[in-house]
Amino acid sequence: MPQLRKDIVTREWVILAKERAKRSSDFAQKDRIQPVQHFNAHCPFCLGNESLTPPELLAYRERGTKPNTPGWRVRVTPNKFSALDREGELNRKDIDIYDTMNGVGAHEVVIETPDHGKSIHNMEEKDVEEIIWAYCDRYNALREDPRLKYILVFKNHREEAGCSLAHPHSQVVATPVIPQKVWGKIKGVEQYKEYRGECVYCHILEHELANQERMISENGGFIACAPFASRSPFETWIIPKTHRSCFAKMSRFEVGEFGQILRETMLRLYLCLSDPPYNYTLLTAPCDSDMLDNFHWHLEIVPRLTTPAGFEIGTSIYINIVPPEDAAKYLREVEIPSNQTVIV
Amino acid sequence: MPQLRKDIVTREWVILAKERAKRSSDFAQKDRIQPVQHFNAHCPFCLGNESLTPPELLAYRERGTKPNTPGWRVRVTPNKFSALDREGELNRKDIDIYDTMNGVGAHEVVIETPDHGKSIHNMEEKDVEEIIWAYCDRYNALREDPRLKYILVFKNHREEAGCSLAHPHSQVVATPVIPQKVWGKIKGVEQYKEYRGECVYCHILEHELANQERMISENGGFIACAPFASRSPFETWIIPKTHRSCFAKMSRFEVGEFGQILRETMLRLYLCLSDPPYNYTLLTAPCDSDMLDNFHWHLEIVPRLTTPAGFEIGTSIYINIVPPEDAAKYLREVEIPSNQTVIV
Numbered sequence: 100m101p102q103l104r105k106d107i108v109t110r111e112w113v114i115l116a117k118e119r120a121k122r123s124s125d126f127a128q129k130d131r132i133q134p135v136q137h138f139n140a141h142c143p144f145c146l147g148n149e150s151l152t153p154p155e156l157l158a159y160r161e162r163g164t165k166p167n168t169p170g171w172r173v174r175v176t177p178n179k180f181s182a183l184d185r186e187g188e189l190n191r192k193d194i195d196i197y198d199t200m201n202g203v204g205a206h207e208v209v210i211e212t213p214d215h216g217k218s219i220h221n222m223e224e225k226d227v228e229e230i231i232w233a234y235c236d237r238y239n240a241l242r243e244d245p246r247l248k249y250i251l252v253f254k255n256h257r258e259e260a261g262c263s264l265a266h267p268h269s270q271v272v273a274t275p276v277i278p279q280k281v282w283g284k285i286k287g288v289e290q291y292k293e294y295r296g297e298c299v300y301c302h303i304l305e306h307e308l309a310n311q312e313r314m315i316s317e318n319g320g321f322i323a324c325a326p327f328a329s330r331s332p333f334e335t336w337i338i339p340k341t342h343r344s345c346f347a348k349m350s351r352f353e354v355g356e357f358g359q360i361l362r363e364t365m366l367r368l369y370l371c372l373s374d375p376p377y378n379y380t381l382l383t384a385p386c387d388s389d390m391l392d393n394f395h396w397h398l399e400i401v402p403r404l405t406t407p408a409g410f411e412i413g414t415s416i417y418i419n420i421v422p423p424e425d426a427a428k429y430l431r432e433v434e435i436p437s438n439q440t441v442i443v
Numbered sequence: 444m445p446q447l448r449k450d451i452v453t454r455e456w457v458i459l460a461k462e463r464a465k466r467s468s469d470f471a472q473k474d475r476i477q478p479v480q481h482f483n484a485h486c487p488f489c490l491g492n493e494s495l496t497p498p499e500l501l502a503y504r505e506r507g508t509k510p511n512t513p514g515w516r517v518r519v520t521p522n523k524f525s526a527l528d529r530e531g532e533l534n535r536k537d538i539d540i541y542d543t544m545n546g547v548g549a550h551e552v553v554i555e556t557p558d559h560g561k562s563i564h565n566m567e568e569k570d571v572e573e574i575i576w577a578y579c580d581r582y583n584a585l586r587e588d589p590r591l592k593y594i595l596v597f598k599n600h601r602e603e604a605g606c607s608l609a610h611p612h613s614q615v616v617a618t619p620v621i622p623q624k625v626w627g628k629i630k631g632v633e634q635y636k637e638y639r640g641e642c643v644y645c646h647i648l649e650h651e652l653a654n655q656e657r658m659i660s661e662n663g664g665f666i667a668c669a670p671f672a673s674r675s676p677f678e679t680w681i682i683p684k685t686h687r688s689c690f691a692k693m694s695r696f697e698v699g700e701f702g703q704i705l706r707e708t709m710l711r712l713y714l715c716l717s718d719p720p721y722n723y724t725l726l727t728a729p730c731d732s733d734m735l736d737n738f739h740w741h742l743e744i745v746p747r748l749t750t751p752a753g754f755e756i757g758t759s760i761y762i763n764i765v766p767p768e769d770a771a772k773y774l775r776e777v778e779i780p781s782n783q784t785v786i787v
Binding site: 100101102103104105107109110111112114115116118119180182183184187194195196197198199200201202203249251253254255258259260261262270272274275276278279280281302303306310327328378379380381382399401405406407408409410412413414415416418 | 456
């Protein structure tokens with residue numbers, strides 16, 4: 100019998116179609132792993148091609164090197180094909196019954212490494228930490244702009260996940276509205292707190308640590324687990340053990356721990372599913388967060404292994420063919436190589 | 444400058460990235476149109492292969508022909524790989540902090556034609572009408588079951604839209620819960636009515652008819668238009684001019700009009716975009732609709748021409764690169780051939 104499960108934050112149901120259940124090997128297309136290229140002369144994100152992007156907003160670089168020249172390790176620039184404009188007034192207005200606003204906001208690219216062929220799973224931990232620092236620094240800079248209400252950091256990996264440039268990069272988008280989906284989560288968190296007197300994510304954390312069957316890994320500050328109501332096969336969340344509404348307030352020590360578990364989780368997914376396409380989103384409180392201290396930031400990783408269709412579009416109920424308990428077991432059992440350099 | 448637009452029902456924003464705007468020809472992959480095959484010996488939905496599906500629940504067939512044999516024009520069977528079970532109790536229960544329920548429901552397949560190579564756009568109108576009658580008949584039959592709270596009719600076309608079998612078919616899924624997405628629309632409709640005293644869809648209808656710039660076509664009972672806050676390029680809605688919460692209460696005359704505009708709209712999309720992948724969903728009131736007479740049923744067609752990525756997943760704000768006014772113009776200007784038989 101299939102099972103319906105409810106996401107306790109969003110109240111969305113998912114259908115676990117256990118009878119259709121698949122194993123990790125059904126998704127691991129070995130031919131996805133191809134020899135990597137460390138430099139591509141036409142890639143705007145490769146070392147030496149800095150002039151192919153808009154001028155950098157931030158770079159962590161070797162001492163004495165100049166902006167927009169080689170010497171950087173992580174580099175942030177405006178998106179050349181920005182979905183939103185950095186300048187201008189919101190100018191909210193009605194067009195008869197409808198409601199519009201100027202597309203004011205920010206759309207930035209975090210170039211994670213100068214090496215075209217590296218990826219989070221095969222970087223050194225200190226390099227992953229610098230990517231996270233770039234997320235924090237850009238978040239804190241954009242937060243100063245009172246027109247911006249929400250800032251999302253996300254990453255698309257592979258064409259199937261909407262990625263158009265192979266060079267490893269993440270994106271930061273700041274919108275002049277709080278997205279409905281974010282409101283939904285905030286409302287869920289607040290209602291749970293009213294009802295049970297505790298943060299729902301703290302409660303999830305406690306439950307998953309006690310129960311273990313959906314746990315993937317853990318370090319001092321974070322857990323990685325498969326959510327109870329996973330919408331997609333191998334969906335994975337990284338949740339900080341410390342309740343905090345905004346990721347950009349992490350301490351240096353916590354950034355280190357987050358870098359460690361992020362790298363390890365990406366490596367588990369890479370090895371288990373042969374470099375799958377995925378999206379990850381860093382969910383955090385809206386910018387005006389004085390009244391929103393209830394939120395508990397976390398990272399959601401969604402491998403793109405199945406295609407949502409009419410049923411998901413019409414109902415937002417997802418049909419998931421891999422129970423999260425199975426997914427967690429597969430990911431937990433991945434053997435992490437001790438020598439990082441062997442991983443392509 | 445990009446523009447933000449709000450869906451007045453769901454309150455979701457979309458970003459119209461006009462600077463990235465594309466034309467219909469950018470999406471029309473001519474090689475998608477291949478010679479059609481009218482019979483496939485391995486296809487479970489082809490004529491003569493009736494034994495390859497579970498026994499039929501409904502068929503419109505020639506007089507004197509027996510169930511589960513040739514002679515049918517439209518045939519409905521349970522889905523062989525059903526996501527939900529037809530039998531059993533709901534047995535809702537808590538697993539510690541989480542909430543679950545047995546996956547009780549229905550999952551049926553509407554085989555639209557015995558001809559493997561036909562499609563709604565090149566059928567005769569009376570054949571399209573029979574598909575709609577099958578939707579109505581199955582809806583009304585499933586509605587008798589008090590365990591079922593919502594019934595969605597939908598169609599997936601092409602692999603990119605999550606379709607696994609090429610033979611033209613739609614699906615009917617009945618769930619034991621009202622999906623959150625449906626609640627969101629119902630709430631939007633109710634709030635609009637409280638605020639403005641009118642049905643939001645009646646208001647949209649009136650506005651689009653007066654304004655014309657997003658209109659695609661019209662007949663006595665329906666309009667086809669591009670919605671103001673289209674989430675995807677060439678999104679198209681078919682809205683009945685008569686306010687009614689449930690599609691399955693249409694009169695015979697209205698079914699005829701709906702069949703006409705559905706066929707014509709699918710033909711416009713086919714010709715304009717070279718047989719694009721799409722999903723359509725028939726949005727209607729929940730089964731217990733006494734208190735939900737406010738709803739106004741309609742059909743939403745979403746061509747799958749771009750890939751939603753991390754930004755859409757994290758925010759549910761879609762970035763659309765084709766303004767609906769342009770999409771409507773392209774679709775409106777398609778020349779509809781007078782002789783139906785020339786269309787493959």
